[in-house]
Amino acid sequence: YKKTNYLFEMRGLESVKVKGKTKRIKPYRVIGIKGIPKHKRGISELYSPLVGREKEFEKIKSALNKVLQGNGVVLTLIGEAGLGKSRTIEEMRKECGEKTVWLSGRSFSYGRTIPFWVILEQIRTYLGVGEFTPEFEVIKRLKRETKRLFGDRTDEYLPYLSLFLSIKVPKNLEKKVKYLDCESLRLQEFVSVKAFFKEIAQNRPLILYFEDIHWIDPESIELLKFLLDGLSDSAVLFLFETRPEKETGLYNIKSYIQKIYKNRYIEIRLKPLKISDANRLIHNLLRLPSFPRILLSVILEKSEGNPFYIEEIMHSFIDVDILK
Ligand SMILES: Nc1ncnc2c1ncn2[C@@H]1O[C@H](COP(=O)(O)OP(=O)(O)OP(=O)(O)O)[C@@H](O)[C@H]1O
Ligand SMILES: [Mg+2]
Incomplete structure (x- = not known):
């Protein structure tokens, strides 16, 4: 559901028991294609302003001036x-x-x-x-x-x-x-x-x-x-x-x-984000005053400064209820 709801209108159904899973799973029925798809990237409701990329933006501005x-x-x-x-x-x-x-x-x-x-x-x-x-x-x-x-x-x-x-x-x-x-x-x-x-x-x-x-x-x-x-x-x-x-x-x-x-x-x-920028992105997305250091270092290490991976890892934490 989370991977495709930017494209389809879906209706949630009664949760069901599925072989191999201890928790009940909530299925969704597709009822149509979204007229205007939501953006495919990003975690819905979570948003960060652009972090880093100052040098890149200088180049963009110089191209625009030209x-x-x-x-x-x-x-x-x-x-x-x-x-x-x-x-x-x-x-x-x-x-x-x-x-x-x-x-x-x-x-x-x-x-x-x-x-x-x-x-x-x-x-x-x-x-x-x-x-x-x-x-x-x-x-x-x-x-x-x-x-x-x-x-x-x-x-x-x-x-x-x-x-x-x-x-x-x-x-x-x-x-x-x-x-x-x-x-x-x-x-x-x-x-x-x-x-x-x-x-x-x-x-x-x-x-x-x-x-x-x-x-x-x-x-x-x-x-x-x-x-x-x-x-x-x-x-x-x-x-x-x-x-x-x-x-x-x-x-x-x-x-x-x-x-x-x-x-x-x-x-x-574009290169991967610097550690300080990756750090900032994680904090911007979560807006939590304190965030377990161990989770922070897992995200930083696994994502290697790729903002999409940062979002995906946070997604997976949300999926398994480490983050809500
Ligand atoms: N500097 C940044 N600050 C904040 N968020 C960012 C930054 N860079 C990327 N993101 C977020 O990371 C996600 C991935 O970025 P984006 O879709 O722009 O990647 P891309 O390079 O265009 O990838 P693809 O080659 O797959 O199209 C998006 O949700 C985007 O908003
Ligand atoms: Mg792209």
Whole structure:
């Protein structure tokens, strides 16, 4: 229940006796999928402000300053699972507030087969639509936004953006796509996506967040290279969150990125928390005036400064009633 209740609505049932367990177990029945899932990490009701990470935040601020001054920037946050990449980025987003347009897109471990998923998500976020929004609504919003961004150049981009989003091309613009071969169409889609982001960034600096980019699909990598190249002089910050695996698509294009962005390529490698910070995190989460030293040292030793492990160990203590 504790592992999955962020995703599903569940109803608690009468506790039952289970073979091999002395205590009765409380089962839950799944009654549906949560509309808006709760965050998957963290212990519900327990919260800690971000601890440590001051140096990392300095780098984040310097990347933000660069984009706020109108430069293209690439910021990569690298770290093992659970070290706090997503959390650090959450804090960065708070820092940005309304100063930037923030568009997120995810990549998935189970190799989502839809090409360009991460960038489709970023565009959909801008349009305020989701994967399951009815087509007529997506068409309406795309028309409205392209008009707002491109004015009388709308027809140059609208047909290809419609194709990219897999929605109907407006009737009067069909001739723009009818006679092109696959390759030319793809190029027009790439050009239009780039133009779309470029226009957005002209009004307000744009942050394109690529969550878990270590799982990015090969088609998105192609488009990403095109965007990195074409948007390096716009106020766009590419924010890449990645685990350190070397075989990832991002790793393969790193030298390409560094060549274009030079000192506007900023990299942060998250390390485990220092003992003093880990200590602080444990106390923040528990808010107990006194905490058995022995438990404290067990958590510190076993977690090796990984905040996710700290939370998980505390979880397990709660599960076996050592902590309530
Ligand atoms: N510096 C920190 N201070 C307080 N809490 C933290 C800190 N870093 C991480 N956490 C907490 O630890 C948990 C794990 O962090 P997070 O999900 O950000 O890790 P991650 O590096 O993104 O992992 P993954 O690679 O699996 O996505 C979260 O609940 C987060 O709030
Ligand atoms: Mg994460």
